[in-house]
Amino acid sequence: MNNKLAVTLKPYSPVQYPYKKLKICRKCNHFTVLGEQICMFCHKSALQPVEKRAAVLTQRKCWFIRILLVVLIGVGLPFSTSPLQTGLLLVCGIALLSLIWTIQVRLTPALERIQLKKMFHQHAYSLVSGLKTDHQAAIAMFHQGDKPRTYEMLREIGSLVQTDQMRVEQIMLLQTFRLRKDMDLMIEPLLMESFNADLVDYIGELAKIRRDLLKENTFRYVLQYESQILKLQGGKSIIAGVAGAAVRKKRYLVLYPYLLISYARLLPKDRFLRLYRIVQNDPIFKSRPLYDEVMRVYEEKYKWDQDFQNG
Numbered sequence: 577m578n579n580k581l582a583v584t585l586k587p588y589s590p591v592q593y594p595y596k597k598l599k600i601c602r603k604c605n606h607f608t609v610l611g612e613q614i615c616m617f618c619h620k621s622a623l624q625p626v627e628k629r630a631a632v633l634t635q636r637k638c639w640f641i642r643i644l645l646v647v648l649i650g651v652g653l654p655f656s657t658s659p660l661q662t663g664l665l666l667v668c669g670i671a672l673l674s675l676i677w678t679i680q681v682r683l684t685p686a687l688e689r690i691q692l693k694k695m696f697h698q699h700a701y702s703l704v705s706g707l708k709t710d711h712q713a714a715i716a717m718f719h720q721g722d723k724p725r726t727y728e729m730l731r732e733i734g735s736l737v738q739t740d741q742m743r744v745e746q747i748m749l750l751q752t753f754r755l756r757k758d759m760d761l762m763i764e765p766l767l768m769e770s771f772n773a774d775l776v777d778y779i780g781e782l783a784k785i786r787r788d789l790l791k792e793n794t795f796r797y798v799l800q801y802e803s804q805i806l807k808l809q810g811g812k813s814i815i816a817g818v819a820g821a822a823v824r825k826k827r828y829l830v831l832y833p834y835l836l837i838s839y840a841r842l843l844p845k846d847r848f849l850r851l852y853r854i855v856q857n858d859p860i861f862k863s864r865p866l867y868d869e870v871m872r873v874y875e876e877k878y879k880w881d882q883d884f885q886n887g
């Protein structure tokens with residue numbers, strides 16, 4: 577415990593869609609989630625967010641069509657035989673140009689999305705190899721001894737590369753840090769399909785310092801692997817800590833009553849008091865197994881406790 581590193585981690589800026597973190601090099605089409613401007617591949621200052629790139633390419637295509645139309649009108653003019661024809665050509669041409677222009681402006685967001693998809697499709701290989709290069713850069717950083725920076729890099733790559741290996745690497749690093757409440761920690765992206773003891777330890781740490789991060793998926797994970805967790809050293813108190821986090825919301829008690837029925841007895845007093853108050857005051861819990869268990873624990877441990885008498 578004491579040999580854990582005291583570190584400072586950069587804040588993490590979440591995005592609605594992970595691809596928004598991707599940048600592409602304007603010179604060599606190398607993709608990356610690391611770095612701001614300089615391309616790791618060609619070393620030119622040419623990185624651009626993929627969305628911006630898609631917007632630029634879309635505008636370029638729109639302008640191509642507009643200019644083409646003007647050229648076609650220009651080519652048609654010498655062929656008109658009367659001023660009426662010339663006038664008609666100009667009026668129709670301008671009307672068509674303004675119609676196309678309006679449609680293009682209205683469709684810009686959709687066109688940009690199509691362009692983005694096309695870019696990912698066209699450069700699929702480059703995208704995969706770009707993320708691999710990012711990962712190699714993170715490993716190189718690890719060998720240089722900068723663990724916090726390695727973690728920050730993996731965290732960025734992990735927003736796009738959602739594999740268990742990427743999660744394990746992040747958790748292993750996190751487990752070497754002295755975790756603090758004020759750190760930008762996360763759990764949802766790190767939850768794995770399979771049982772992992774380091775992940776469980778990390779969940780246990782979060783239950784102590786950041787209960788608010790534990791939500792449905794974590795409760796489900798803990799319940800799914802309960803028997804394996806119980807075999808770990810301190811496993812029981814980890815699940816009790818998670819149960820303590822579930823007491824935060826009534827909804828969790830309704831969704832995961834088993835977690836509380838099994839571990840209510842192990843909750844610290846303040847968590848149990850909260851649980852007791854919720855099930856006492858809400859008729860939804862009356863005459864349910866959770867209610868019965870809470871009352872049993874109350875009778876055994878807290879019947880004479882002053883804090884339970886008020887409120």
Ligand SMILES: [Zn+2]
Binds near residue numbers: 601602604606618620
């Ligand atoms: Zn480049």
